[in-house]
Amino acid sequence: MIAPEATADVAIIGGGLMGCSAAFFLAQRGLSVLLLETDKVGRQASGTNFGNVRRQGRPIFQLPLANRASRIWRQASELLGSDVEYLQNGHIRVCFRDRPENVGKMEEYAAQAREEGLDLELLSGNMLREKFPWLGPDVLAGSHSALDGHANPRLAAPAFARAAMKLGAQVVEDTKIVHAAKVGEDFVLEAEDGRRFRAPTLLVTAGAWAGKIVSQFGEPVKLTPRAPTMSVTEPVPYSILPAVGVMTPDEVETVYFRQVARGNIVLGGSLRAPSYPDEYRAYVMPENTMTQFQHLRRLAPALARLQVIRVWSGIEGYTDDALPVMGASDTVSGLFYAFGFSGSGFQIGPGVGETMAEIIATGTTDIPIEQYAIRRFREGG
Amino acid sequence: MSEKVVIVGAGPAGVRAAEALVRAGLRPIVIDEGTRSGGQIYRRQPEGFKRPYETLYGSEARRARSVHETFDALRPDIDYRPETLVWNVAEGHVWAARAGETEAIAYDRLIVCSGATDRLAPVPGWQLAGCYSLGGSQVALKAQACSIGGEVVFMGTGPLLYYVASQYVKAGANVAAVLDTSPFAGRVKALPKLTEQPDLLWQGMKLTFGLKRAGVTVLSGVTPVEISGDSEIGVSGVTVRTASGTLSRFACDAVAMGWHLRPETQIADLARASFSFDLRTRQWLPEIDGDGRALVPGLYLAGDGAKILGARSAEVTGELAAIAALADMGHAIDKDRRRHLRAMRARYVRFAEGLAEAFPWPHQFVADTADSTVVCRCEGVTAGTLRASVSEAFATETNRAKSFSRVGMGRCQGRYCGNASAEIVSALRGEPVECSGRLRGQAPVKPIPVATARTDA
Numbered sequence: 001m002i003a004p005e006a007t008a009d010v011a012i013i014g015g016g017l018m019g020c021s022a023a024f025f026l027a028q029r030g031l032s033v034l035l036l037e038t039d040k041v042g043r044q045a046s047g048t049n050f051g052n053v054r055r056q057g058r059p060i061f062q063l064p065l066a067n068r069a070s071r072i073w074r075q076a077s078e079l080l081g082s083d084v085e086y087l088q089n090g091h092i093r094v095c096f097r098d099r100p101e102n103v104g105k106m107e108e109y110a111a112q113a114r115e116e117g118l119d120l121e122l123l124s125g126n127m128l129r130e131k132f133p134w135l136g137p138d139v140l141a142g143s144h145s146a147l148d149g150h151a152n153p154r155l156a157a158p159a160f161a162r163a164a165m166k167l168g169a170q171v172v173e174d175t176k177i178v179h180a181a182k183v184g185e186d187f188v189l190e191a192e193d194g195r196r197f198r199a200p201t202l203l204v205t206a207g208a209w210a211g212k213i214v215s216q217f218g219e220p221v222k223l224t225p226r227a228p229t230m231s232v233t234e235p236v237p238y239s240i241l242p243a244v245g246v247m248t249p250d251e252v253e254t255v256y257f258r259q260v261a262r263g264n265i266v267l268g269g270s271l272r273a274p275s276y277p278d279e280y281r282a283y284v285m286p287e288n289t290m291t292q293f294q295h296l297r298r299l300a301p302a303l304a305r306l307q308v309i310r311v312w313s314g315i316e317g318y319t320d321d322a323l324p325v326m327g328a329s330d331t332v333s334g335l336f337y338a339f340g341f342s343g344s345g346f347q348i349g350p351g352v353g354e355t356m357a358e359i360i361a362t363g364t365t366d367i368p369i370e371q372y373a374i375r376r377f378r379e380g381g
Numbered sequence: 382m383s384e385k386v387v388i389v390g391a392g393p394a395g396v397r398a399a400e401a402l403v404r405a406g407l408r409p410i411v412i413d414e415g416t417r418s419g420g421q422i423y424r425r426q427p428e429g430f431k432r433p434y435e436t437l438y439g440s441e442a443r444r445a446r447s448v449h450e451t452f453d454a455l456r457p458d459i460d461y462r463p464e465t466l467v468w469n470v471a472e473g474h475v476w477a478a479r480a481g482e483t484e485a486i487a488y489d490r491l492i493v494c495s496g497a498t499d500r501l502a503p504v505p506g507w508q509l510a511g512c513y514s515l516g517g518s519q520v521a522l523k524a525q526a527c528s529i530g531g532e533v534v535f536m537g538t539g540p541l542l543y544y545v546a547s548q549y550v551k552a553g554a555n556v557a558a559v560l561d562t563s564p565f566a567g568r569v570k571a572l573p574k575l576t577e578q579p580d581l582l583w584q585g586m587k588l589t590f591g592l593k594r595a596g597v598t599v600l601s602g603v604t605p606v607e608i609s610g611d612s613e614i615g616v617s618g619v620t621v622r623t624a625s626g627t628l629s630r631f632a633c634d635a636v637a638m639g640w641h642l643r644p645e646t647q648i649a650d651l652a653r654a655s656f657s658f659d660l661r662t663r664q665w666l667p668e669i670d671g672d673g674r675a676l677v678p679g680l681y682l683a684g685d686g687a688k689i690l691g692a693r694s695a696e697v698t699g700e701l702a703a704i705a706a707l708a709d710m711g712h713a714i715d716k717d718r719r720r721h722l723r724a725m726r727a728r729y730v731r732f733a734e735g736l737a738e739a740f741p742w743p744h745q746f747v748a749d750t751a752d753s754t755v756v757c758r759c760e761g762v763t764a765g766t767l768r769a770s771v772s773e774a775f776a777t778e779t780n781r782a783k784s785f786s787r788v789g790m791g792r793c794q795g796r797y798c799g800n801a802s803a804e805i806v807s808a809l810r811g812e813p814v815e816c817s818g819r820l821r822g823q824a825p826v827k828p829i830p831v832a833t834a835r836t837d838a
Contacts, residue, residue, distance in 0.1 A: 040777070040781060047784065082774075154784045154785070155785065158774060158775075158785070162774065162775070173777075233831065234791075234792055234828060262760075262787075267831075283471065284469075284823075284824060285471060285472075286468075286469040286471050286474075286476045286485065286824065287485070287835075287838070289469075289824070290483065290833070290834070290835050290838070293831050293832075293833060293834070294834065296831060297831065297832070303831050304830065304831045304832040305830065305831070305832065306830065306831050307792075307828035307829065307830050307831075308825060308828060308829055308830070308831060309791070309792050309794065309825070309828045310790070310794060310823050310824075310825075311469075311823055311824050311825065312823055
């Protein structure tokens with residue numbers, strides 16, 4: 001007996017923030033959507049990341065996409081009908097005293113960013129400490145982006161999925177797609193348990209798991225699965241408004257933190273661990289927790305007295321150039337990609353979803369995405 | 382043989398494990414969160430306190446003394462690390478923290494004797510000041526000779542309920558009532574299994590008679606209705622529905638609560654032990670063989686941290702785990718001794734099954750709790766919010782419900798709300814409780830300060 005097939009205008013493999021927001025914006029455009037998720041929506045990179053809604057520090061050519069995403073974040077709660085705890089309290093990017101060369105880089109970045117509509121205010125260490133007295137003496141200077149902020153990653157992707165469902169999208173969890181192929185005009189997707197799904201358009205938003213699917217279409221991309229080092233403190237009175245991060249070329253120093261309205265301080269950064277997509281496991285390495293604490297004490301010595309109550313991680317997919325794959329397939333018509341966000345996808349996520357929906361529905365977008373084309377990974381370049 | 386063995390915990394299981402290893406010529410590292418060994422049940426009073434064993438440990442005085450004396454004699458032959466928290470386990474190392482410093486301690490064999498904490502059920506009002514766990518109220522008495530209040534109600538179920546209430550009476554505290562949610566009939570039905578340990582059964586009966594003789598109201602088969610009071614004064618009374626259906630209120634200024642015990646399995650979890658659901662106690666337990674071997678090579682679990690079998694059994698399973706580790710390292714072992722210990726363990730298992738029948742976890746009461754009841758005290762989350770994570774946000778199991786509602790996300794990391802959360806989520810979904818999953822353990826095992834720095838790097 002042939003198993004019954006579910007069908008839709010667009011099938012999406014991968015229920016992270018990219019897939020869930022794409023499902024929502026596609027449904028908003030009146031397309032029928034099938035969102036297929038191996039586990040639960042938004043549980044890995046999308047649900048376990050730091051929650052930075054940060055534009056500054058992104059490549060300048062990415063800012064139009066980031067700006068689009070910012071507009072969505074600002075209205076997310078009304079748009080989705082549920083609170084994703086978006087707080088637009090600003091973002092500060094600082095550099096340490098032993099890396100004075102970063103000040104010039106910050107100035108240069110701010111000048112370019114202004115052209116793209118992102119206003120950054122450069123502040124000396126002392127000016128910063130006057131405004132934010134919890135910053136440490138090691139902070140040399142910083143760049144303040146008033147219109148950035150942070151949100152709750154545990155809530156965001158599931159909120160997009162639920163909003164998409166309200167618009168008629170079918171969200172199918174606990175469904176691992178093991179085989180994907182284009183048969184005639186349609187993509188036929190087969191789940192591990194034999195269920196089949198069919199759609200004329202396919203969007204792959206499968207994060208660290210995307211590699212296996214895209215290679216079935218002859219466009220292999222190397223993805224390295226990594227696991228961020230995350231921690232959270234006990235709650236303390238709410239007083240730290242902006243999200244704060246360190247600009248440094250040395251991954252071990254890249255610490256960042258934010259305080260949520262409940263009062264807990266969420267920490268991220270320092271070295272990432274390997275992760276295991278096939279087993280669906282990611283572990284926090286204790287030595288990374290320790291270097292994270294060490295550099296956090298440099299950034300904000302006052303936080304040393306807080307207790308960390310939990311650490312966690314998730315599975316992120318990194319490309320070799322740390323840029324995502326986003327746009328149409330180079331070989332198969334009707335096939336689209338948005339994956340490999342390399343640990344920097346949360347802020348732009350809703351913008352990616354809206355842009356992919358726009359490309360799928362209209363065939364074009366004004367957002368520059370040529371840098372993300374999958375063809376850059378083609379053998380021989 | 383220079384294999385490094387690390388024992389976590391210095392209660393009855395950890396001490397007996399260390400004793401067996403030292404006897405075989407090893408020098409184990411013993412990491413203890415406490416200051417003076419003994420664990421929770423045989424907690425030692427601070428230096429300078431001079432209450433006799435009989436006062437502190439009652440019928441278990443002889444055993445407590447033996448565990449303490451064994452440990453004291455072992456001291457020169459072990460590497461003892463008191464006041465030290467194992468906060469993570471990774472790649473053959475335990476991460477131990479003491480006074481703001483941490484180091485990674487390598488092991489070839491890890492014997493985890495992490496003990497148990499009270500299993501708590503949410504009762505309306507249990508977030509008020511003056512509500513304690515049974516274990517907490519016992520610590521106050523044992524360590525510091527303090528009562529948790531001037532007029533104390535004991536509520537819950539299990540042998541510890543009667544034991545601690547009796548200790549309070551003996552210490553001269555006013556015990557307003559002992560309120561057991563288990564029906565008396567269940568205890569009668571469990572008698573055949575409880576006779577496995579006739580003296581413990583007799584001790585239990587004596588405790589109940591003693592409480593009644595002291596004029597304490599002892600009720601069975603009650604349903605808790607409310608702990609009343611306010612945020613200014615804390616607890617002012619406890620109301621229950623009695624077995625006959627009438628409402629009874631007991632004025633008090635403190636409540637000690639516990640529904641038997643739950644194993645502390647975080648370290649086993651971080652060491653990547655596998656878990657299975659124990660339907661009898663409605664808890665997830667790490668999977669071990671009869672000697673305490675986990676499925677992860679080199680990992681052994683003993684005492685109440687592996688399965689709630691009581692303090693006497695902990696001495697047996699601690700030694701068994703050490704013998705298993707010795708056997709796995711190629712040491713010759715005393716097989717007669719092992720046979721004897723295994724037989725003893727089997728009897729404690731049967732006795733524990735009797736206790737689980739006699740003092741069941743009131744899962745229906747927990748599942749039925751009102752939407753307004755606070756389930757997660759750390760985060761102040763109500764049953765209504767937890768249920769909304771299922772009915773409105775489509776959480777299908779307890780980790781997902783935690784992610785959406787914050788139940789289990791606070792300081793205790795689900796120790797005191799995890800069992801209840803699973804019952805509420807599964808009842809709402811109309812599924813058996815095991816379908817609502819197990820809250821995954823995450824480091825740190827207990828909170829550690831951001832100030833924590835490595836001493837070994």
